[in-house]
Amino acid sequence: MAQKKLAIIAAKGTLDGAYPPFILASTAAALDYEVQVFFTFYGLQLLRRELDLKVTPLGNPAMPMPMKMDKWFPTMLTALPGMEGMMTTMMQKKIAEKGVASVQELRDACQESGVQLIACQMTVDLFDMNPDEFIEGIDYAGAADFFAFAGDSDICLYM
Amino acid sequence: MEQFAQEVDASGLNCPLPILRAKKALNGMEKGQKLRLVTTDKGSVRDFEAFTKQTGNPLLETSEEQGTYTFIIEKG
Numbered sequence: 001m002a003q004k005k006l007a008i009i010a011a012k013g014t015l016d017g018a019y020p021p022f023i024l025a026s027t028a029a030a031l032d033y034e035v036q037v038f039f040t041f042y043g044l045q046l047l048r049r050e051l052d053l054k055v056t057p058l059g060n061p062a063m064p065m066p067m068k069m070d071k072w073f074p075t076m077l078t079a080l081p082g083m084e085g086m087m088t089t090m091m092q093k094k095i096a097e098k099g100v101a102s103v104q105e106l107r108d109a110c111q112e113s114g115v116q117l118i119a120c121q122m123t124v125d126l127f128d129m130n131p132d133e134f135i136e137g138i139d140y141a142g143a144a145d146f147f148a149f150a151g152d153s154d155i156c157l158y159m
Numbered sequence: 160m161e162q163f164a165q166e167v168d169a170s171g172l173n174c175p176l177p178i179l180r181a182k183k184a185l186n187g188m189e190k191g192q193k194l195r196l197v198t199t200d201k202g203s204v205r206d207f208e209a210f211t212k213q214t215g216n217p218l219l220e221t222s223e224e225q226g227t228y229t230f231i232i233e234k235g
Contacts, residue, residue, distance in 0.1 A: 027175040030182035
């Protein structure tokens with residue numbers, strides 16, 4: 001049986017946005033898929049050596065908050081200084097309590113299992129990003145390279 | 160008592176960590192050897208059925224006792 005292929009485009013750079021691509025990529029690799037993840041725009045934040053990912057209820061009315069705050073806390077106040085940091089700290093605490101892997105751990109699992117991580121060169125140029133700040137073992141390429149792999153993938157996801 | 164080539168305790172870990180731990184253990188095993196794996200993740204029952212089916216490592220046994228799930232997987 002030919003090896004199945006999973007292609008993912010990761011375009012989000014928030015703490016909650018980091019989970020779907022890394023969970024699916026690491027799991028697919030465990031299921032013997034060949035996996036490639038193409039990181040573009042804000043997704044590039046997921047490739048930094050020092051991850052500093054945040055989550056915010058601002059603009060996200062579906063995000064559950066402690067003490068059912070999502071039901072009664074005025075939306076405007078979620079923009080207050082310190083809210084993002086507080087929500088991120090609380091989410092990280094929950095993640096640890098519930099035995100959910102850290103983003104770092106899932107990313108390591110991806111690299112150990114041979115998932116190819118590709119950084120969008122255009123985004124690197126656009127935001128003047130410094131490749132020294134990214135992890136090792138990644139490649140830099142563009143849209144045509146993505147299609148070279150995604151074109152014969154069995155599953156192709158945009159996240 | 161039955162001997163297992165590898166035993167993995169994935170208690171307290173959530174998706175997809177039990178699967179990743181199982182895969183890591185199986186990678187270091189020989190065909191026919193058995194892995195005993197313990198989880199507390201409710202989703203792991205369906206996940207291990209799917210994992211073993213897709214990777215060709217037969218799931219020999221699944222049991223549940225007070226929220227703890229035990230799987231015996233043979234390396235295929």
